[in-house]
Amino acid sequence: MTHVMACIDNSQSSLAVCDYAAWASQQLNAPLTLLHVLDEEKYPASADLSGNIGLGSREHLLEELATLDAQRARLALEQGQHMLEKARERTVICGAAFPELKQRHGHLIESLVDLQDDIRLLVIGRVGEDSTRRVHSLGSQIEAVVRTIHRPILITSSSYKKPEKVMLAFDGSPTAHKTVELLAASQLCKNLPIHLVMVGADSEGNREALEKAQSTLMSAGFVVQAQIVKGEVEAALHVYQAEHGIDLLVMGAYGHSRIRQFLVGSTTTTMLRTATMPVLLLR
Template sequence: MTHVMACIDSSPSSPAVSDYAAWASQRLNAPLTLLHVLDQEKYPASADLSGNIGLGSREHLLEELATLDARRAKLALEHGQHLLEMAQERMIASGAVAPDLKQRHGHLVESLSCLQDDIRLLVIGRVGEDSKQGANSLGSQIEAVVRAIHRPILITASHFKKPGKVMLAFDGSATAHKTVEMLASSTLCTGLSVHIVMVGADSEDNRKELEKARCTLVSSGLKVQAEILTGEVETVLHAYQAEHMIDLLVMGAYGHSRIRQFLVGSTTTTMLRTTALPVLLLR
């Protein structure tokens, strides 16, 4: 069985990542794995300084610098292990089954790519330990992770709130219907209230596509409310989620239409940057 995998670091969002991962694991009945990746650029496994410092009388400086680098990397690994153990304790206290712990020395995207076959759902914070914190911050590696990992990705809010209402952004396309089918086949939203929101013309074709999506979700036992609204996509989605007190936003990660593109300036990226909600990206 594939795992719910949570990326743990020293950022303020890690407790929320732990809590959302524990929640998802229980709903999916999937085992948990906690992953900490020690950045190879910040903490190289070994450093070749021979080109920077002349040998001979300065050889002892080279040896001392290499020793300091090794000690620094070792301390960072120990700190990472401590972060994993704290997250593990937090999850067990919440009632989750004890998660497996993994630690890698390298780059986040490459590490996740190697582990991709073991991932059922990836849970990651909106902002990592090296990213700027702010109301509209989005970590520098999020887009790279979304592009590289062909798995559902839950990008968490800064604080955990148990989801009760879910909003699915829908545009009537074939890819959007695939997103609906993925949501319908999952136990993640069982028992939750699902709102399908389509921003566009209130036309017969759009109503037909929306009703098809609604029926797909209803047939899986979900409680569904479907709406067609007009206006600017981001503005309408934000207003709807505020009015209906939505707890989790679901969107497709890729595509060619405005609602599904994951490129700079797209609706998905804009929503990621501007919403305080956790976002589940499906592809």
């Protein structure tokens, strides 16, 4: 678990992925790896067309189709290599050390699983090249990535803004306290003020949990502002983010509460879709 690994594709969000990955690499003092995975389903390395022989088919036509598929895959790999080289140039300009380039032909999830032991932080765009351009769209592979890859994941917004204020969504549960401990131990948000926000009743139990979490972060050297707010989780967090100029949201990736049930229930899916800032998922 040594590298910051950034997933690069042909989408506009890859520019922001490069910038956030360069920032994270410097914050963590960790080497950066840029990864491009060519989808095997869209660009098969070789095509088996034997099952397509039917009325009017000719062997030479099938061979030509297979050749065209192979040419398309080769050109797509070359384009991907060019994207990686341009991405490396951008990250170096942003201050990152000269990154390693990796290219795979297969499936994104399988590739990330194979590389998981080397990943300290995964950086990926909220939407990819195959995703809709709707404002609140969410990439089709994000859910599978989060469910499968057991590493911290930074899901970027479509444009880059250097993080200056961090909001940690907190609900007082053991998993939420674990998220606090992970953030306290990480160098990623060092020297950034933390807004510790709990959505719920202003009760004695909630205040005690919030104070404990605040103490953990302050002991690690963070400046922490703790706050209990009322309302629906998504709406309350969005309002707080807008009022305080928050530009990085931190959440736990596991659990069953309304805040922490990432992509299991609709609450956090909606939060991720509607967030205008990057989201850091800790586990």
